[in-house]
Amino acid sequence: MHRRRFLTTMGLGLTAATALGTLAACDNGVDDGDPTGSPSAPAGSSPSDRSGVIVVGAGASGLAAARYLADKGRNVLVLEARGRIGGRIWTSEQWTGTPVDMGASWIHGVDKNPITDLAKKAGARMVTTDPESATDYLANGHKADDASEQAMQRWRKAAAHALEANQDQNDDQKDVSMRSVVERALNWSSLSNGDKALASFALNDYEHEYSGGVGDMSALYFDNGASIRGKDVLFPGGYHQITDLLAKDLDVRTEHVVQQIDWDAAGATVTTDRGVFHGDHVVVTLPLGVLQSGAVTFGPGLPADKRTAIDKLGMGVLNKCYLRFPKVFWADTDWLMFAPNLDRYGQWEQWINLSRAVGQPVLLGFNAADFGRTVEGWSDAQIVGGAMETLKTMYGGDIPQPTDFQITRWASDPYARGSYSYYRTGSTPGMRDALAARIGDRVHFAGEATHRESSATVHGAYLSGIRAAKEIAG
Numbered sequence: 379m380h381r382r383r384f385l386t387t388m389g390l391g392l393t394a395a396t397a398l399g400t401l402a403a404c405d406n407g408v409d410d411g412d413p414t415g416s417p418s419a420p421a422g423s424s425p426s427d428r429s430g431v432i433v434v435g436a437g438a439s440g441l442a443a444a445r446y447l448a449d450k451g452r453n454v455l456v457l458e459a460r461g462r463i464g465g466r467i468w469t470s471e472q473w474t475g476t477p478v479d480m481g482a483s484w485i486h487g488v489d490k491n492p493i494t495d496l497a498k499k500a501g502a503r504m505v506t507t508d509p510e511s512a513t514d515y516l517a518n519g520h521k522a523d524d525a526s527e528q529a530m531q532r533w534r535k536a537a538a539h540a541l542e543a544n545q546d547q548n549d550d551q552k553d554v555s556m557r558s559v560v561e562r563a564l565n566w567s568s569l570s571n572g573d574k575a576l577a578s579f580a581l582n583d584y585e586h587e588y589s590g591g592v593g594d595m596s597a598l599y600f601d602n603g604a605s606i607r608g609k610d611v612l613f614p615g616g617y618h619q620i621t622d623l624l625a626k627d628l629d630v631r632t633e634h635v636v637q638q639i640d641w642d643a644a645g646a647t648v649t650t651d652r653g654v655f656h657g658d659h660v661v662v663t664l665p666l667g668v669l670q671s672g673a674v675t676f677g678p679g680l681p682a683d684k685r686t687a688i689d690k691l692g693m694g695v696l697n698k699c700y701l702r703f704p705k706v707f708w709a710d711t712d713w714l715m716f717a718p719n720l721d722r723y724g725q726w727e728q729w730i731n732l733s734r735a736v737g738q739p740v741l742l743g744f745n746a747a748d749f750g751r752t753v754e755g756w757s758d759a760q761i762v763g764g765a766m767e768t769l770k771t772m773y774g775g776d777i778p779q780p781t782d783f784q785i786t787r788w789a790s791d792p793y794a795r796g797s798y799s800y801y802r803t804g805s806t807p808g809m810r811d812a813l814a815a816r817i818g819d820r821v822h823f824a825g826e827a828t829h830r831e832s833s834a835t836v837h838g839a840y841l842s843g844i845r846a847a848k849e850i851a852g
Contacts, residue, residue, distance in 0.1 A: 428656045429455040431850060432648050434636050434674075435663035437465020438482075438836050439824040441624035442843030443661045448628055450851045455657070456630040457650060459793045463625050463632070466665065466794055467836065469616030472784055476738050477616040478700050480786055482836045489608030493620060493837045502619040504611040505735045512713035517575065519771040521709075522717075530717065533573070534580040536564060544597050555803050556584060556592040556600055571720050579717040582727050582746070589694025589834065590800035591747035599801040604831040614735050617836075636664075640677030641820040647677075659820055661846045666813075666827040667693035667795025681817065687809035691827060692802030695750040695789045699765050700732075701780040703739040707773055714741075716768055724749040726768035741769075754787040761785055798834040799827035814842065822846040 431447050433440045436458035444454045462468065466481045485504070488494045497504060514522040514530060522530065540563030541556060564577060581592045588600055613619060631652070638649040639660055646660040664674060669688045680688075708714060714729040724747065732740040743765050745753050753761050762783050770777060788797045801807075807830055814828035824842040832838030 428645075428658075429453050430657060431455070431659045431661060432457060432646065432655055432657040433661045433663065434639070434648060435465060435825075436460075436463040436621075436625065436630050436632070437663060437665075437825075438467055438621065438624075438839040439826070439828075439843035439846075440465070440661065440663040441621055441628070442840045443663070443822075443824055443847040444628050444630075444843075445624045446844055446847035447851055450847075452851060454629065455655065456625075456628055457634040457636055457648060457655065458630060458632045459635040461633050463630055464618060464621040465663075466797070467617045467621050469618035470784055473702065473738075473782065476702075476736050476740070477614075477618075478732075478736070478740070478742075478784060479613070479617045480698060480784065482617050483612045484610050485612075485837070486610050486835055487606030487608045488611055491608070491837050492840055496620050496623060496840075497613070500619045500623040502613050503615055505614055506609045506611050507712045507730065507735075509610070509713070511711045512715055513709040513711045514715045514717065515772045516717055517719045517722075517771075519773075530576055530579065533576045534583070536560075537577060537580040540564065541597060541600075548598060551598065553596050553598045553803050556595045556597045557581065559597040560592075575720045575723075576717060578720060578723045579727065582724050585724065585747040586696065586728050586744055588800045589696045589746055589750075589797050590692045590802060591694075593748075594692070594803050596801040596803045596805060599805065599807060602801065602807050602830075603833060612735060614737075620836075636674055638675045638677060639821070641818070642678075646820045659822060659850050661822045661824055661843070661850075663823075663825045663843065663846075665693070665794050665796070665825060666691060666799045667789075668793065671792075671795050673792065676821075681812075681815075683809075683812040684815065684817075684823075687805075687813040690802060690805040691809055691813070692800045692805065693796035693827075694747060694798060694800045695754075696744060696746045696797045697750045697753060697788055698784075698786045699743045699745070699761055700784040701741045701743070701762070701765060701769075702782045703741070703780055704778050706733050706739045707777050708741065708769075714772070716772060718768075726765055743768075751789050754790050758783070758785055800834065814845070816846075816849055822849050 430453035433444045433454060433456045436456050440456060444456050447454045468481045469477045470480050471477055485491055485493045514527060516522055516526060537560050540560045544559045560581060584592055584600065588595060634650040634652045636648055636650050639662065640647045645656060645658050648655045648660055668674065670693060708731060712731055714731060716727050718725055718727065726743055726745065728744045730742045732742055762780065788794055810828060810830040810833060814823055816822045824846040826833050826835060826839040829838035829842040832841065
């Protein structure tokens with residue numbers, strides 16, 4: 379499950395409303411007036427004559443690069459399109475006294491993880507979530523009994539075995555989708571609808587973890603990367619504690635939307651909607667989705683292998699729906715899992731119980747991949763209604779209505795264009811290396827999509843920023 383991943387859904391679009399219908403537009407590429415106390419220069423700052431290094435983007439990778447270079451005595455300027463720092467890390471303060479992370483939530487694997495060290499330095503409280511602490515529910519809302527649990531495990535193992543066998547036996551390296559591999563191995567047409575529903579429930583785990591749809595996610599490389607070691611922890615006080623620490627005393631210009639990046643032997647030029655900036659080097663940390671959109675142009679053009687990587691790698695979606703209730707009515711486990719009928723594949727299948735972590739009756743529901751994109755076109759009322767329909771199936775029609783909610787729409791966010799990257803069918807690990815490669819001695823690239831070993835994680839984004847900074851500082 380996505381319990382082991384970024385859960386960013388990173389820079390998103392958020393809306394929040396009370397049960398009475400009072401809407402508060404927050405972050406859909408528009409400044410919500412609350413930069414969470416993060417340090418930044420005034421939005422209308424005038425361009426300086428020249429900087430040593432211009433960093434495009436104040437997310438985890440951009441701030442890591444800027445922090446490293448500034449600590450080495452380099453003159454660094456960070457340009458950020460949003461009205462806040464953090465990028466796909468963003469802690470909402472909509473609920474006074476109960477901050478919630480609308481983007482990245484977890485440190486996935488605390489052992490030897492650089493984000494763990496930063497969290498300790500920031501004094502951030504961490505709470506462990508256990509992937510084994512879960513309650514499973516069937517499509518009829520009944521809690522899964524022992525026989526049902528065993529059936530769920532059989533289908534999970536069958537899907538995993540089919541994918542592993544494909545990777546082990548695919549000597550010709552022919553890539554196909556994860557769904558096609560599993561359906562072929564399970565003789566899909568011979569299965570009952572009930573068995574198909576449970577097998578699909580197993581497949582949806584992969585969509586939540588990797589953010590892509592199993593219909594177009596690479597069966598060869600979907601899980602390529604380093605193993606994660608240690609427990610998963612989240613921050614009751616919010617992930618912004620990490621980005622605030624990195625950004626301390628940096629020159630960050632918010633509300634500067636980058637439009638074009640040029641370079642030559644003399645240096646680099648970054649054109650924004652607030653002016654033109656000149657530097658010796660530029661570090662580009664634009665999310666893969668933004669690169670794919672073409673919203674930023676590159677003057678001399680990008681190398682062919684970098685363009686290929688941008689085109690072929692996938693940018694996935696994982697959207698969140700926080701619901702706050704007057705009381706806790708759900709099971710006392712970290713995770714609540716719902717296995718819907720086949721016609722509702724991918725809909726509200728994974729929930730996390732946040733009451734222990736935040737000290738309030740809060741549930742967080744996730745929707746990934748295709749259905750995650752679909753709900754972005756729904757109204758807030760439709761999304762909350764869909765969530766409540768599932769919860770009423772699980773816990774009965776007399777459960778209380780939420781007193782408030784917060785919703786994300788990641789694919790619609792112009793400064794993210796998705797949540798985090800994945801291996802689309804036909805893409806390869808080498809493409810991440812091409813995406814990360816610098817151009818000459820002037821243009822450097824960072825971001826989670828550029829980190830071959832730890833893509834789709836905050837620590838991967840952070841380490842990519844350090845790598846780009848070292849290319850400049852040595």
